[in-house]
Amino acid sequence: MARRRKGRPVDGVILLDKPTGISSNDALQKVKRIFFAEKAGHTGALDPLATGMLPICFGEATKFSQFLLDSDKRYRVIAKLGERTDTSDSDGEVVQTREVKVDRGQLERCIAKFRGTTDQVPSMYSALKYQGRKLYEYAREGIEVPREARKITVYSVELLRFSNNEVEMELHVSKGTYIRTIVDDLGEMLGCGAHVTFLRRTGVSNFPVERMVTLEQLEAMLEQAKADDVVPSEVLDQLLLPTDTAVQDLPEVNILPALAVYILNGNPVNAGRVPAEGTQVRITVGQQRDFIGVGVIDREGMLAPKRVMANKQTIQ
Numbered sequence: 001m002a003r004r005r006k007g008r009p010v011d012g013v014i015l016l017d018k019p020t021g022i023s024s025n026d027a028l029q030k031v032k033r034i035f036f037a038e039k040a041g042h043t044g045a046l047d048p049l050a051t052g053m054l055p056i057c058f059g060e061a062t063k064f065s066q067f068l069l070d071s072d073k074r075y076r077v078i079a080k081l082g083e084r085t086d087t088s089d090s091d092g093e094v095v096q097t098r099e100v101k102v103d104r105g106q107l108e109r110c111i112a113k114f115r116g117t118t119d120q121v122p123s124m125y126s127a128l129k130y131q132g133r134k135l136y137e138y139a140r141e142g143i144e145v146p147r148e149a150r151k152i153t154v155y156s157v158e159l160l161r162f163s164n165n166e167v168e169m170e171l172h173v174s175k176g177t178y179i180r181t182i183v184d185d186l187g188e189m190l191g192c193g194a195h196v197t198f199l200r201r202t203g204v205s206n207f208p209v210e211r212m213v214t215l216e217q218l219e220a221m222l223e224q225a226k227a228d229d230v231v232p233s234e235v236l237d238q239l240l241l242p243t244d245t246a247v248q249d250l251p252e253v254n255i256l257p258a259l260a261v262y263i264l265n266g267n268p269v270n271a272g273r274v275p276a277e278g279t280q281v282r283i284t285v286g287q288q289r290d291f292i293g294v295g296v297i298d299r300e301g302m303l304a305p306k307r308v309m310a311n312k313q314t315i316q
């Protein structure tokens with residue numbers, strides 16, 4: 001006997017403005033329940049302390065969530081100088097207190113050192129895994145494990161405010177960059193220690209900030225729909241961005257409808273003029289530019305499917 005589905009099939013991306021105090025997974029489960037979605041996943045966790053843009057993918061869009069994990073991010077952060085914590089943010093325990101003897105010139109010179117590509121050792125309080133377990137699980141047990149430094153790029157960092165031993169900054173960074181670690185490293189450069197007291201993700205890829213919605217807004221829309229005897233999906237689904245927005249940063253290869261069936265069945269095709277070998281692309285079909293998946297250009301210059309939409313088998 002087939003298992004009964006829990007939720008409805010729905011595809012697309014919602015831009016949640018995550019509140020502080022809950023994990024990204026808790027936020028995901030709340031949104032999934034509100035939409036009564038069968039399948040959902042988020043695209044890069046925010047710490048419980050952090051707020052801001054958390055793209056949540058539904059249905060077919062979950063196939064392409066990895067591309068959002070790989071995209072650039074923007075943040076606004078406030079750091080407190082003079083105290084270092086075990087988690088590098090105010091959710092942790094203070095492990096060291098030092099006097100702050102920092103002037104603006106010294107601060108700006110230290111901040112400038114983070115611009116560009118550098119190596120960063122991830123915090124023990126991160127969701128990266130070591131031997132099958134997340135690092136923060138080891139950290140909570142007081143166990144330190146080896147972590148490899150990773151290449152990160154800080155495209156820009158701007159000092160917005162320096163007052164009362166607080167430093168406020170805006171940053172544009174590459175994937176995998178830990179803002180807490182930047183703040184902790186900055187505190188050590190300054191010789192006084194520092195930790196994050198406020199962190200907000202203001203952007204992911206090129207998603208429109210004005211399309212962000214809060215949990216309170218979603219819950220209110222759900223309750224209003226029920227009160228008006230309206231099917232909730234008719235209201236909520238209007239908030240969804242198309243599935244292909246998850247891969248909007250990839251170059252497009254448009255193919256003829258006759259070739260789509262081969263791509264959807266897992267076969268490479270000759271798509272004419274294509275980017276260089278190894279380039280990942282989003283695949284669209286015909287004049288309507290109907291998105292059907294993501295492919296890669298192979299060594300023969302053919303367009304090979306990588307991930308395709310399961311609900312596009314009837315393209316004409």
